[in-house]
Amino acid sequence: METILKVQDLCKSFGETRVLNNVNFEVEKGEFIAIMGQSGSGKSTLLYSISGMDRPTSGNILLFGNDIAKLNDEKISEVRLKQMGFIFQHSYLLKNLSIKDNIVLPGFKLNKLSREGVNQNVDALLAKTGIENVAGHDIKKVSGGQLQRAAICRALINQPDILFGDEPTGALNSSTSREILDIINRVNNEGTTVILVTHDVKVAARADRIIFLLDGNIHDKLTLGKYDGDKENTYLREKTLYEWLETKGF
DSSP, X not given: OOEEEEEEEEEEEETTEEEEEEEEXXXXXXXXXXXXXXXXXXXXXXXXXXXXXXXXXXXXXXXXTEEGGGSOHHHHHHHHHHHEEEEESSOOOOTTSBHHHHHHHHHHHHTOSOHHHHHHHHHHHHHHTTOGGGTTSBGGGSOHHHHHHHHHHHHHTTOOSEEEEESTTTTSOHHHHHHHHXXXXXXXXXXXXXXXXXXXXXXXXXXXXEEEEETTEEEEEEEOOOOXXXXXXXXXXXXXXXXXXXTTTO
């Protein structure tokens, strides 16, 4: 297996408050990692630090061996555009653009393909996520689930190495959440590495491995292996995770 991301002695402080304290872990290419922990444990801070959205106070973040913690703002923006995709609890799509125009924007910005090539990729993603029928719609005229599918398309338009998510199903009902998770699992099975922050056991049980944070440190890890979609296996994964989390006081 190829190590895609290596985090070494990562620390993050806000003033006098230490939020992350010497965090160390590695992520292999094609893994699906869920980051869990109590509120205030540093989950989102860790995600934002390793994805270059925030700068660590100290430590190293090696993406394919290159320390992105040492890059200037222009270079880290380029890395995020080329190699990373992001999904948040809310879609954060631009209100003055249609669904499709929101998705093509980062593709045009990267300028790796012709506009025709970007549009072809967008059409394929829209079809893959089942929202081709709302491509031209205003974002105010579609459902929350359709917005989140559009956010996934936007995150994938530049074929990132890593897809990051911060509670990507947190604002959705259970049925829509399952549909979004099915899409994320499918993307992961096709080779994209996924790292999600979540408090939801049903979300985390889809991951290969769970990292549990406590007071800014990695307290423990649990390996579940690849998710296969089997109903009985899903129940067993969730049960195993529930029982493990109970030992953490979660």
